Each structure stands twice: as C-alpha cells, then as structure tokens.
Amino acid sequence: MLRVLDELFWVLRREGLAVSTAQAIDAARVCDLLGFSDRLALRDGLGAVLATRREDLARFRECFDRFFAPERGHLGDLWSRLRARGFRDDELAALRELLDAAAQRSSGDAAGFLAFAGGASDLDQMLSAAGIARALAPMTSGLQVGFFAHEVGKAIGLPTLGSALRRMKDALREALGDARGALLAAALGEELEAMKRRVRAHVEATLARRLGEDRDEDATRAADRPFSALSAEEVESVRRAIRRLSERLRGAERVRQKRSKRGRIDPHRTLRRSLRTGGIPFQPARRVRRRDKPRLVLLCDVSDSVRLASRFMLELVSVSQELFSGTRSFVFVSDLGETTELFQRRTPEAALAAIEHGAVVDRTRNSNYGRALVAFEEALGSSVDRRTTIVILGDGRTNFLADEVAVVERLEKRARAVLWICPESPGTWGNGDSAMPRYAAAATRVLVARTARELEDAAREVVARRK
Secondary structure (H helix, E strand, C coil): CHHHHHHHHHHHHHCCCCCCHHHHHHHHHHHHHHCCCCHHHHHHHHHHHHCCCHHHHHHHHHHHHHHCCHHHCCCCCHHHHHHHCCCCHHHHHHHHHHHHHHHHHCHHHHHHHHHHHCCHHHHHHHHCCHHHHHHHCCCCCHHHHHHHHHHHHHHCCHHHHHHHHHHHHHHHHHHHCHHHHHHHHHHHHHHHHHHHHHHHHHHHHHHHHHHHHHHHHHHHHHHCCCHHHCCHHHHHHHHHHHHHHHHHHHHHHHHHHHHCCCCCECHHHHHHHHHHHCCCCCCCCECCCCCCCCEEEEEEECCHHHHHHHHHHHHCHHHHHHHCCCCEEEEECCCEEECHHHHHHCCHHHHHHHHHCCCCCCCCCCCCHHHHHHHHHHHHCCCCCCCEEEEEECCCECCCCCCCHHHHHHHHHHCCEEEEEECCCHHHCCCCCECHHHHHHHCCEEEECCCHHHHHHHHHHHHHCCC
16 A cells, blocks of 8 residues: 555655655554545545645546556556466566566666566656657657657667567576566567566556646737737636636635625724623624625627627626626617627527627627727616726717717716726727727726737726726
C-alpha cells in the first residue's frame, strides 16, 4: 500500500499538486480505513485530505482516475509481477543475474534496464525528464505520434533492452530448462511490449495537453480581440465563455442567497450584546435581511453595427432575472420591442434565435436612437425609481437622426443609475453620426466593451449594482 501511495504522490506532485508530509500520513490513514475495494469512496477520501483548494479537486480526480486506470494496473515491480505469474524465487534470481550482467555490458543504456525492472513510477520519472520533454518539443500533430514514440524509446534505451532480452532466451533455457526458460522469455517479451505501450501513451498524452493548451491560448486571444475581428469559431468560443460567466454569476447568487437566509452577523451589535455575558458572544446578533432586490431594465441595440456585442449581452439577460427583481429587457433598431416574456417563456438559445430572425423588431431598418429612446421612456412609465438600474447597450450612431439625449438625462435623474455599454473605442466617439459624447455626458457611467473580456467586466459592474 505504501509503495502505491508513494507512486500516486509522485504523480500528483508532477502535476503541480503540493502534497505535504502531513497530508501523506493522512492519506495513508484514509487508505487504511477505506481500503482499495471501493474506488469512488477511496477517491473522495483521498481528495478530502490531498486537495485543499476547490480548484485542485478536479485535477486530483483526473490524476487519480488516470493512475488507477485498468490499463495501468500493476503489481509493483517486475519481480512482483513475474512472481504473480507463478515463477519461483530461484528462477527470478537467475533472471536478475542475467539482467544485471546485460545492464553492465550496456552501461550507457542502463536506465532502461532499471525502469524495466522497477515499478511504474520509475518509468514515469524517466519520461518526465527534461531530455524527453526536449525530444517531444517539435511534435505538433497526431500523425507524428509513432515517430516520436520510437524516438523516446531510443532515448530511454528500449532497443538495447529488446536486443538483450532476445539474447537471454538461450541463457534462460540453459538455466531453467526449455519449457520454463521459454515461458519466462515470453513473459519478458510481454513486459517489454507493455513498456512500449506506456511510452506511446505518454507521447499521446503530451500531445493532447499541448493541443489543449493551444486551444486555451486561442480562447484567451479571442477574449481580447475586438468583436469585429472574430472568426466564426472564435465567436462560438466567446459565446461559451459568456455562458460560463452566466453560470458563475447564477451560482454565486444562489450561494449568497443561501448564506443570507439568516442574515449576516453584525459584529458591532454582537459585541454590545456580549457585555451582558461578560464579553463572551454567546448569541450573535444578525443584520436585518434585505427584503427587496433592486430592479434592472436593459435596452439593447440589435442592429448590424453592434450585432455581436448585443448578442453576447442578451446571453446575460436570463441570469439577471435571478439577480434582480422585476427585470425587464427591450431591443431596438428603429422600433422598440420588449423581450421580457420571451426570455421567461423560452430558453436563452430559443429567445436569441427569435430576436436574430426578426421576430421582435425589424432588423433590416436603420438605427433610430431618438425614436427608440422616446418609446423606451413611454414603456417604462412611472416604474423607474431609485431602485432601478438602467443598462443601455449601443454604439450611439444615430444615422444623423434626432438623438433625444434629454430622455437619457430624465431617466438618469429618476433611476439609481444609467449605465451605457458601448462597443466602440472612445477615440471614435463623435466621428460621423456618433452621438456618444452627448450620451456619455447624460449617463451615469459609460462602460467600453469592445472585446469579450471588456464585456465581462461590464457585466460584473452591472451585477455589482444589485447590492
């Protein structure tokens, strides 16, 4: 058990998980209590003592499943595996002498003999060496796996080991007899093939990690690229990132609501109350819970000039219904259309598809901010108060029509805040038909969202208004 745990700790440390001595002792105690019969119970038990951070738990489970995968199962070192096949100690002693002699004759490739005779972790340590990593550095495609697996095998001495095992057949027959010698030689051949499969699996895993890192880097670059420069694949990558943000915001709100059911502890009132009991806070005092949530109203320009930004922003509308009470959403191009019930009745994907196909407003017309803002103010009526946050997403390009900035000024005076999310750089404001300088002066704050990362920051700013 200790040898298996030692190999598991080595794998975990290689993957970047810190395993202290105290954690190793606790893990041994967990194995002693749970045993190895229930795989899931053992994984959960070891995860409780080895994964101290939430972000480490997924990595630990991945390492655990890979380490205890059926195809990687082993009975210790070579001698334990051969003994489990039924070979006697005297036969293994003869084999040990032959292997030692072969390793001395091939001193330059002795490491391969040591890994062959050792356990799984011995080979893993050899494959994780810097020289092997350099040998795999040029690999870029799955078509190269076979070539690089052969190169890695050469680097750790597998060809020399194979030649030595073939020469041992006659020596094994002489020492053990034809039948037992041939049987032991066949078992050694199977062990060598298993070692080659382990090397190939390492090469494939290295390539998979490298391709995954490249995809992560591509997603990171897409998050910092302007919406107008995104390819179709990058658009889908950004959409997935926005959905993950939505889920994180939704999950954080659920946790906050769960914790606030009883109210937060008020330290000042708790200290004052503890004076009755000699300064010992037997009964914590809690703050009065907030019974009402702030309201949110969203107005999104869905014209072609801001199509992607509005599409990503509308992904967050369904989340806002949990974060704010009485959330209302509107879209416009020239005319105004309310989408509140659309997002309530349908899934976010179905609602977005309906908006994109023009089921709410005619998207073929030119933007008319003045007309849309006047209709927006009429639709809100007297519902805007100091608990209402209004979010407007648009580039402020009016097509030289009336901008109706006075509407934004009136809403800003009545609402808690009017946040304007603009997908254009401030350097372009005021050029041509842009009325953004006037809208920026009337709004409480303008949030620039030219990229997915900036849009995420803007969304977090909107969410922060619920407090």
